[in-house]
C-alpha cells in the first residue's frame with residue numbers, strides 16, 4: 001500500500017458485519033485513493049467487522065458501550081480520545097448502531113459521514129427495505145450523507161438508486177441495495193477527502209467538476 005501525506009486519515013465506526021467498511025478498505029488500497037483507513041472502531045467487541053479489519057492489517061479499537069451505562073457523553077469522549085490518538089481527520093459511520101450526541105456531531109461537523117440504506121429523505125431510521133416494500137416504491141437505494149444532530153437528516157453527498165422488482169423480498173432488496181452501497185461509499189469518501197464535497201451552511205456543495213452521473217448510479221448500472 002502506498003501512503004502519502006495527501007491521504008486523509010479515516011476512521012470507520014462499525015457495530016456489525018462491516019461490509020461497507022471492507023469496501024472502503026478495498027478502495028483505499030489504490031495508491032491514488034485520497035484516504036487511508038487508519039482505524040476501525042466498534043462499540044461492540046463481537047462486531048465481525050473488527051476481524052476483517054484486523055486481517056487487513058488495520059488498527060482496531062473497541063469502546064464497549066456497556067462499560068458506560070447511560071452516560072452517552074463519557075462513551076463519546078472515549079471514542080473521541082481514540083480518534084485523536086490515531087490522528088483521525090474524517091470519520092465514516094458504517095452500520096454504527098448508536099445515535100451520536102450533538103456535542104460529538106458538532107465537533108466533527110463536515111468530517112463525519114454515514115451511509116443509510118434508502119434514498120433519503122425517504123425511509124429514515126430502521127427497517128428501510130421492509131418499509132420500501134410496504135410502500136410499494138419502484139425505486140429504492142442508498143445515500144451517503146454528512147451527519148447532523150437529527151437522525152438521517154444531514155446533507156446528501158451521493159445516492160445510488162436500484163429497482164424494486166415484483167418478486168423482491170426484504171432480503172433480495174437488501175442485497176441489491178448493499179451492492180450499491182459498496183459502490184457509492186468509496187465514491188463519497190473520495191469526494192469528501194478531496195474537498196470536492198463540502199458541508200456549507202447545511203448543504204453539500206460539490207465541486208463543479210463532479211458530473212451528476214458520477215454521484216447517481218442509475219438502476220441499469222447495478223449488477
Ligand code: GRF
Nearest residue numbers: 017018019020095115116117
Ligand atoms: C448497511 O446497510 C448500512 O447502510 C446501514 O447498516 C448496514 C451495515 O452493513 N447503515 P455493513 O455492516 O456495512 O455490512
